[in-house]
Amino acid sequence: MIEWLLFPLVITGAALIPKKQMTDKQKIQTIFENCNLAIKRNDKFHYPKFQREIKRDTYTTYLYYLPLGISSDQFEDVIPALKDGLNKEVEYEFKDGLLRVDVFESELPEKWSYDVTLLQPGTWEVPIGRNHKGILYHDFEKYCHLLCGGVTRFGKTVFLKEVMNTLILNNPQNVEIYVLDLKAGLEFSKYKAFPQVKEVACDVYESAQVLHQITNELKKIELYFREKGYTNIIDTPFKKRKFIFVDEGAELSPNIVKDKTAKKYAEYCQGALSEIARIGGGLGYRLIYATQYPTKEAVPMQVKMNIVARLSFICASQVASRVLLDDVGAESLPSIPGRSIYLVEKMRTVQVPYIDDKMIFKMMGEMLHVDTNIK
Numbered sequence: 397m398i399e400w401l402l403f404p405l406v407i408t409g410a411a412l413i414p415k416k417q418m419t420d421k422q423k424i425q426t427i428f429e430n431c432n433l434a435i436k437r438n439d440k441f442h443y444p445k446f447q448r449e450i451k452r453d454t455y456t457t458y459l460y461y462l463p464l465g466i467s468s469d470q471f472e473d474v475i476p477a478l479k480d481g482l483n484k485e486v487e488y489e490f491k492d493g494l495l496r497v498d499v500f501e502s503e504l505p506e507k508w509s510y511d512v513t514l515l516q517p518g519t520w521e522v523p524i525g526r527n528h529k530g531i532l533y534h535d536f537e538k539y540c541h542l543l544c545g546g547v548t549r550f551g552k553t554v555f556l557k558e559v560m561n562t563l564i565l566n567n568p569q570n571v572e573i574y575v576l577d578l579k580a581g582l583e584f585s586k587y588k589a590f591p592q593v594k595e596v597a598c599d600v601y602e603s604a605q606v607l608h609q610i611t612n613e614l615k616k617i618e619l620y621f622r623e624k625g626y627t628n629i630i631d632t633p634f635k636k637r638k639f640i641f642v643d644e645g646a647e648l649s650p651n652i653v654k655d656k657t658a659k660k661y662a663e664y665c666q667g668a669l670s671e672i673a674r675i676g677g678g679l680g681y682r683l684i685y686a687t688q689y690p691t692k693e694a695v696p697m698q699v700k701m702n703i704v705a706r707l708s709f710i711c712a713s714q715v716a717s718r719v720l721l722d723d724v725g726a727e728s729l730p731s732i733p734g735r736s737i738y739l740v741e742k743m744r745t746v747q748v749p750y751i752d753d754k755m756i757f758k759m760m761g762e763m764l765h766v767d768t769n770i771k
């Protein structure tokens with residue numbers, strides 16, 4: 397009788413013994429197997445072979461040898477499963493024949509503030525955001541132009557202002573800024589107070605005027621460079637750099653503009669921006685092109701093709717993500733303002749620093765003694 401009572405007790409007891417949790421390393425291996433990340437040779441499956449793991453303060457790196465025949469594309473398909481399975485942020489890289497998977501222990505901050513410690517005076521480096529490894533900077537001397545997009549209200553304008561503030565404070569004597577603020581000048585008109593901000597165009601007509609002036613100048617500089625045998629401004633004694641900010645590039649799309657005359661101006665603007673993207677980099681012109689409608693119409697082909705660096709906030713669809721990043725991913729970012737994917741060589745998720753007009757005007761007043769009375 398006692399035996400009969402003991403039997404269910406043993407079973408219940410066994411069920412109550414806590415199961416040993418799988419480690420992240422085991423989970424990764426299981427995910428590779430379940431997702432068929434393997435090649436078949438001699439009736440045997442060959443999966444990525446674990447090499448070693450490196451523990452750091454905030455993340456762990458797992459290194460694998462990839463069997464010959466597994467492409468990076470195959471691995472990229474596994475990334476969503478890895479993120480879900482580990483329930484952690486994951487980044488990866490292929491380097492020196494090794495696959496490197498970084499698994500992060502903590503979440504990125506939902507908000508962090510810009511401050512003067514981010515400045516690197518004399519350089520053209522601008523903070524893009526914080527990721528798990530530290531703060532990422534975009535160097536406009538290495539990657540002249542930047543394409544930025546994502547749905548409305550997720551931080552494009554804040555980011556553009558942060559870039560402008562950094563450029564001015566890092567190089568007050570050498571930066572010239574031109575803004576095509578196609579949201580009727582509402583965001584950037586107040587920056588005319590800064591001597592570095594040369595023009596703020598508020599519609600397609602004013603934009604055409606500003607771009608006409610810039611492209612004329614571009615042609616003269618191109619001629620001068622040719623005479624002198626210069627190929628890139630970086631190798632010349634010239635220190636000045638000219639930045640053209642476009643906030644809402646879609647407003648310059650001839651397909652969106654209704655008015656016939658405005659259409660012509662929009663076509664002109666898109667042509668001029670394409671020229672700046674194509675030949676301006678070597679001559680010291682930098683284009684920062686932002687749009688909430690990443691479509692073929694809103695981002696002219698020549699502009700896109702000549703902009704290697706991209707920053708995408710959350711996108712409405714995979715199609716939009718592909719226009720901005722040439723890949724999916726931005727559509728599944730968490731809906732946190734300032735959260736974005738920075739693409740230069742590889743994609744990295746970052747939280748852009750937050751800044752507002754008050755902070756900008758305060759810094760300008762304190763550091764450059766600009767008379768700035770913003771209410």
Ligand SMILES: Nc1ncnc2c1ncn2[C@@H]1O[C@H](COP(=O)(O)OP(=O)(O)OP(=O)(O)O)[C@@H](O)[C@H]1O
Nearest residue numbers: 507548549550551552553554688733734748749750
């Ligand atoms: N980096 C950030 N960190 C935290 N919050 C942010 C950040 N950027 C933007 N926000 C919040 O999101 C709001 C919208 O930002 P922003 O105006 O830059 O969006 P947007 O994408 O330019 O929108 P729109 O296209 O309508 O102009 C800001 O007022 C702020 O509250």
